[in-house]
Amino acid sequence: MATFTPEAYDALISAKVLLPSDDILVPTIVTGSKRDLDGNPVGVTNNNPILDTRIYEVTFPDGHMEKYAANISSRY
Numbered sequence: 001m002a003t004f005t006p007e008a009y010d011a012l013i014s015a016k017v018l019l020p021s022d023d024i025l026v027p028t029i030v031t032g033s034k035r036d037l038d039g040n041p042v043g044v045t046n047n048n049p050i051l052d053t054r055i056y057e058v059t060f061p062d063g064h065m066e067k068y069a070a071n072i073s074s075r076y
Helices: none
Strands: 016-021 024-033 056-061 065-069
Touching: none
Parallel strands: none
Antiparallel strands: 016 024, 024 056, 056 065
């Protein structure tokens, strides 16, 4: 029997997005959700993007990862 994971139904996981790096936009991939110490996703989904507080891990082409909020383009 399959185990349910929140990522299984998260449309942003594996999305390709352009994010700023220095003065240019670079293609990145959303690789997962930020997790707390208990393994629960950080933040809460909401149909209203302003109220969406999820935080994602994003991988850049050079392999480094950064954390971004779902509703704003700033790093955490």
